[in-house]
Amino acid sequence: MLSQEALARIDREIAKYPPGKKQSAVMAALRIAQEEHGWLSQEIISFVAEYLEMPPVAVYEVATFYNMFDLKPVGRYKITVCTNLPCALSGGEHAADHLKERLGIGFGETTSDGLFTLKEGECMGACGDAPVILVNNRRMFCRMTRERLDSLLESLRAESEEKGRR
């Protein structure tokens, strides 16, 4: 269900915790699984549960508690925009509106080509860099003007095409 590489990464996470405390690696295991599959299905959650010797419901609880896990399919690029107060004072909402207009979708929606999902995020701890967006939970982009947002979308499209050709 997960690649050897993903399992090796999960094993490295398990090794961070004392013997018998495998459960501590559950967030990391779900993150790594999500990175590989794009989202967390019931099957993946059950697999992680078995791998970490946890009851599936305990893994499910964790998956539903933390906001960055996706329990439904998302686009190839999940774009999260912070609109919390400090960001909102410095263009966070303008940036979100611009993305909505460019992509033709609202928060929580995915473009019809399956490329982009737009999400409203809570504080990312980068308020001085507003507007701030996060791509696929990993790459943070700061001080996003409309021009920078446009070129980011452009480069993500190009990146996706590049991957498609390979």
Added chain:
Amino acid sequence: MTTLRLGQMILKDCGEKSWRLADYEARGGYQALRRVLQEQWPPERIVEEVKASALRGRGGAGFPTGLKWSFMPRQFPGEKYVVCNSDEGEPGTFKDRDILRYNPHSVIEGMTLAAYAMGASRGYNYIHGEIYEVYERFEEAIAEARAAGYLGENILGSGFSFELYAHLGYGAYICGEETALLESIEGKKGQPRFKPPFPASYGLYGRPTTINNTETFASIPFLLTMGGEAFHRLGKPNNGGMKIFSVSGHVNRPGNYELPLGTPFAKLLELAGGVRGGRRLKAVIPGGSSTPVLPAAVMMECTLDYDSLAKAGSMLGSGAVIVMDETTCMVRALERLSYFYYEESCGQCTPCREGTGWLYRVVHRIERGEGRSEDLDLLQRVTTQIMGRTICALGEAASLPVQSFINHFRDEFLHHIEKKCCLVPREVQRAGSEIAVEA
């Protein structure tokens, strides 16, 4: 392209290209650890220095660090833990991110010194999920420190051993609460525990644990190098040391400014380039979104330290200064914060789970011009039914903004309710919150 504007202690001479071990050593890094281990300091001496420094917790609560450390039963047999809280998600706060990416070794050295003082042999740094790239860098810094003998078995040949690991959060504000954070490391939902017992007696995996904020740990090497008394004198009595202030919102130069505690707010505002567009200052949230808002006139008279802000009716909190100018609608600002607490309540305690929803929905209807004349009393009543009735402080964090916004800006709320519209025209608000990025 950095939020680091002024570093004078932890962030001094730090930056994107000078975060590595060799850079830290060139700045005098790991000298405190070397000295403590070579001179075989009794652990109590470290705790005494920290007490003398009047260092107070930099995460928001401001609890005296030396006192917290003295609660650790260091003679207690078996595993003990040191945990760093880098789950920085309090709106307005972005200092730990700069410490971790520009001076990660100061945190590693601080945690190692803390472990030595507390007799702990294992530590975790819990890093906010959204800053994945910073987490990766911290892992790299740990590897550097381990290779150089500053971490791991028999550190610098002293016989003292300490292992440190990074744990990545994944999007839950509540995990910044220390016991929720411990639950989260244990692989559970991040729901706070009842206190007592406190982490010093029952912490991670039920073992004695000391948990401090990133900036607190990062201060330790500097504090021990200059001595507790000297550190204390950097600030003002009872408010020792330097503090990193994260300035966001309507200023020309948002970013992190490391200043002595007791610096006048007016000075910080000046450093941050003043209010954007030369507009008039309206209000400031001085310590992160959970701390009570203060009107401009009150704030301009405050100095930035725990005592001055407490006297003014607010808190230093995490040192996150959110600046709002005259284009801000205070109802709308509160609505956004109330939504945040509603979204982030962990759902464990009924008064908070239900109460934050009430707060958001009522502020939301006032903002939309659908407020009722009894709504301000209703909001007040809901906050008093939340506060003091929950396991953790999120209930207070959600209530204090509501109380302080209404208290200081009652006219704006009444205008919304009576006139069904905002005192600040929508287009003025829009223009005031335009994307403002320096070239």
